[in-house]
Structure formats: C-alpha cells, structure tokens
Amino acid sequence: MCPWFESRWHHMKAKDLTSFAFFIFPHLEILTDKSRRPILAAMETELTEHLVFSDIPGLAQALDAMVEGRSQLFLLTDSKVAACVLPALIAESESVRRAHIIEVESGEGSKCIEIAHHIWSQLAESHASRNDLLINLGGGMITDLGGFIGSTYKRGMAFMHIPTSLMAMTDAAIGGKTGIDHDSIKNLIGTYAPASQVLICPQFLQTLPLNELYSGFAEMLKHALVADQDLWYQLTELGAITPSTIQPFIKQSLEIKKRICQADPLENGSRKLLNFGHTFGHAVESVFLDVKNPIPHGYAVAIGMMTETYLSLDISGLSVDQRNHILNTMNRIFSVLPLEKLPDFNDLVKYLRNDKKNSQSESLNFTLLAHIGNGVYDQHVSLKQAENAWQQMLIA
Numbered sequence: 048m049c050p051w052f053e054s055r056w057h058h059m060k061a062k063d064l065t066s067f068a069f070f071i072f073p074h075l076e077i078l079t080d081k082s083r084r085p086i087l088a089a090m091e092t093e094l095t096e097h098l099v100f101s102d103i104p105g106l107a108q109a110l111d112a113m114v115e116g117r118s119q120l121f122l123l124t125d126s127k128v129a130a131c132v133l134p135a136l137i138a139e140s141e142s143v144r145r146a147h148i149i150e151v152e153s154g155e156g157s158k159c160i161e162i163a164h165h166i167w168s169q170l171a172e173s174h175a176s177r178n179d180l181l182i183n184l185g186g187g188m189i190t191d192l193g194g195f196i197g198s199t200y201k202r203g204m205a206f207m208h209i210p211t212s213l214m215a216m217t218d219a220a221i222g223g224k225t226g227i228d229h230d231s232i233k234n235l236i237g238t239y240a241p242a243s244q245v246l247i248c249p250q251f252l253q254t255l256p257l258n259e260l261y262s263g264f265a266e267m268l269k270h271a272l273v274a275d276q277d278l279w280y281q282l283t284e285l286g287a288i289t290p291s292t293i294q295p296f297i298k299q300s301l302e303i304k305k306r307i308c309q310a311d312p313l314e315n316g317s318r319k320l321l322n323f324g325h326t327f328g329h330a331v332e333s334v335f336l337d338v339k340n341p342i343p344h345g346y347a348v349a350i351g352m353m354t355e356t357y358l359s360l361d362i363s364g365l366s367v368d369q370r371n372h373i374l375n376t377m378n379r380i381f382s383v384l385p386l387e388k389l390p391d392f393n394d395l396v397k398y399l400r401n402d403k404k405n406s407q408s409e410s411l412n413f414t415l416l417a418h419i420g421n422g423v424y425d426q427h428v429s430l431k432q433a434e435n436a437w438q439q440m441l442i443a
C-alpha cells in the first residue's frame with residue numbers, strides 16, 4: 048500500500064471509509080445496501096441502528112415501518128420465546144403477522160450445524176432472496192444462530208435482531224459476532240456480520256426467568272469491570288436484581304459494548320477487553336455442554352470472571368483490596384443461584400487451549416484487570432498460573 052494511502056487508511060472512521068469507497072468505486076451503492084452486510088462487516092457496527100423502545104407497541108410500529116417493501120419476512124425464534132414473547136408481537140405488528148415463523152428448540156443445543164442446516168433448508172424451500180428479511184427474535188442463542196444464517200444464506204441476506212434476554216440486549220445482539228458451537232467448543236464456527244437494526248424493548252424481560260436475568264447481569268458487570276468503574280458501583284449497589292431495577296442501565300451497558308466494538312470491529316486489539324471472564328468461562332461452559340447439561344452463559348462467565356480476578360492479582364497488578372472487593376461482591380450477587388459442581392482443571396485444559404485467542408502458543412492469552420473499570424488484554428499466563436487460579440476458585 049502506498050504511504051499516503053496507508054496513513055489515510057488508519058485515520059479513517061467507518062463512515063469515511065464508506066464515502067471514500069464511493070469515490071473510488073462509483074458503483075458501490077450495491078455494497079452499501081444493508082442487505083449486503085458481510086461485505087462491509089468491518090465497518091458496520093457504526094452503520095447498525097440500535098433503538099431502545101419503552102413498550103412493545105412502540106417497537107412493533109417502528110418494525111412495521113422499517114420492513115415496508117420487503118417481499119418476504121422470516122422470523123427466527125426459539126420455543127420459549129415463541130410462547131412468552133411472540134404472541135404480544137403478533138398482536139401488535141402487521142409485519143410479524145405476515146412473517147414465516149421458523150421455530151427451533153430453546154437452549155444452547157440449537158446453536159449447531161444441524162439446526163443451521165434445517166433453517167437454510169426452510170429459507171431455500173420458501174425461495175428466500177437476499178433482499179427478503181430475517182428477523183431474529185430471542186436471546187443470544189437466536190441472535191448468534193440467526194446472524195450466522197443471515198450472513199451465510201446466499202452469501203448474506205438482510206437481517207435484524209430483536210433481543211429478548213438481558214444477555215442479548217446488552218451484549219450478544221451488539222457488535223456483529225455470529226456463530227454456532229462445534230463439538231462442544233463454543234462459537235468455533237462463525238462470521239462477523241452485524242445486524243442492520245437492533246430493536247430493544249426492556250418490557251420483554253418481564254417473562255425472562257430469574258436465572259437468565261442474572262446471566263445477563265454478569266455480562267453487564269463485565270462491561271463495568273473492564274471499562275466503567277462508576278457503572279460497577281451503581282450495579283453492585285442495586286438492592287434487588289429485577290427487570291425494573293436493571294432497566295435504567297441497559298442503554299449504558301450496550302453503549303460500552305458498542306463503543307469497544309466500533310473502535311476495533313474485528314478484534315485485532317482493544318475488543319479483546321470484552322473477553323474478560325471468557326477464557327475460563329467458555330471452558331467451563333463447554334465442559335457442561337459436553338455432558339449435555341448446559342449452564343447459562345452468564346453463569347460460566349461469572350465463574351470465569353472470578354477466576355480471572357485471582358489471576359489479575361498476580362499478572363496485571365490488581366490490588367488485594369480490589370480483588371477482595373470484586374470476589375466478595377460477585378459471591379454475594381451470585382449466591383442466589385444454584386451452583387453446579389465445578390469441573391477439575393484437567394477437564395478444562397483442552398478447552399482453554401482451544402480458545403480462539405490461544406491458537407499457537409504454549410502460554411494462554413487472557414484479558415485481565417489492572418483495576419476496577421480498567422481491563423488489560425494480551426496478558427500471557429502459563430498453564431501452571433491458570434491452574435493455581437482455578438484451585439483458588441475451587442476452595443473459595
């Protein structure tokens with residue numbers, strides 16, 4: 048690349064890149080159609096609209112206006128969301144009434160190639176075109192799976208997310224990572240492909256089971272721990288964790304995720320901050336998935352964050368006071384949940400090594416904490432240090 052171009056390239060933001068691309072390639076309007084999402088994957092977190100609605104009729108009205116002109120609509124959801132959430136949307140939205148409903152079993156087990164195959168077949172049988180629209184209505188399992196389908200069917204069809212779990216509203220629906228699990232390894236196969244719109248309505252949380260609310264809350268705590276000290280204290284001083292106490296913080300939490308993803312859409316650097324708690328978290332989740340006893344993603348992340356808080360003392364300079372404060376707070380918050388017997392370190396090792404961040408090295412790559420509100424990424428940890436942290440976690 049010539050030096051002039053290279054220096055401009057590094058300083059351009061996503062929208063500038065789009066305008067620049069227009070200048071170079073006058074026929075590029077086809078690429079900027081939001082239905083051609085994968086082509087602009089690296090830029091689109093800035094182009095994705097994230098809208099928060101105070102009630103379901105408001106969301107339904109906006110949805111109807113947005114989808115006008117799409118000939119076929121497909122709505123992907125899971126069996127529990129179909130029972131708890133879909134009826135209210137059918138009552139309010141003309142577009143949901145005319146959509147082809149594709150329903151899969153609820154639970155992480157549906158985030159797999161067999162179910163993806165089934166959905167691709169349904170789209171093909173209905174002659175879905177790239178300009179038809181896929182609406183992903185559900186938790187993070189549906190937004191990951193539906194994003195994967197949307198970004199691969201005919202090399203990318205238009206899709207939007209309507210997240211219904213706290214996890215999906217604050218995390219999974221934002222930032223364009225899609226994927227399915229493979230041989231119990233979480234998210235091994237996937238794409239970067241943000242939705243064109245993310246329509247959020249906290250009213251959906253009224254029917255979310257309490258353990259799933261806590262699961263999403265764990266990711267909100269993660270956003271606070273790596274990027275916003277004030278938010279950490281606000282969240283951890285909430286008396287009770289209910290949809291109404293959490294609601295005021297949803298926007299703030301998703302904005303952290305959005306800001307981090309916009310700065311580094313393809314996770315070459317600072318987006319790794321969002322992996323705090325996930326190296327151990329994904330390994331724990333995979334062990335339970337392997338024995339067909341899945342635990343909510345956020346539980347695994349909470350366990351991962353506690354283990355990685357132990358590591359942060361040794362590796363990234365977290366103070367003893369802050370370590371103790373984080374561990375005591377997390378133990379207090381998550382003590383309401385039934386805790387499964389945790390696996391031995393030996394059962395975790397293969398998944399720790401399989402973590403996408405640890406592709407070729409002997410040491411493991413972690414995101415840790417320097418202090419509350421300040422995460423640090425690319426922290427190299429030996430297997431022995433990781434084992435020590437896990438042993439501390441087990442006896443705590």
Ligand SMILES: NC(=O)c1ccc[n+]([C@@H]2O[C@H](COP(=O)([O-])OP(=O)(O)OC[C@H]3O[C@@H](n4cnc5c(N)ncnc54)[C@H](O)[C@@H]3O)[C@@H](O)[C@H]2O)c1
Nearest residue numbers: 127131153186187188211212214218219224251254255344
């Ligand atoms: N792509 C990303 O950036 C990203 C980020 C975080 C998590 N994830 C993925 O998201 C998934 C976890 O998301 P999740 O916790 O939402 O899981 P989930 O989608 O499995 O939902 C959890 C449970 O809640 C039910 N549910 C959802 N909304 C409901 C509602 N309003 N009322 C009643 N029940 C409802 C679901 O049917 C399911 O049983 C994992 O696969 C994880 O890997 C992805």
Ligand SMILES: [Zn+2]
Nearest residue numbers: 266325344348
């Ligand atoms: Zn997560």
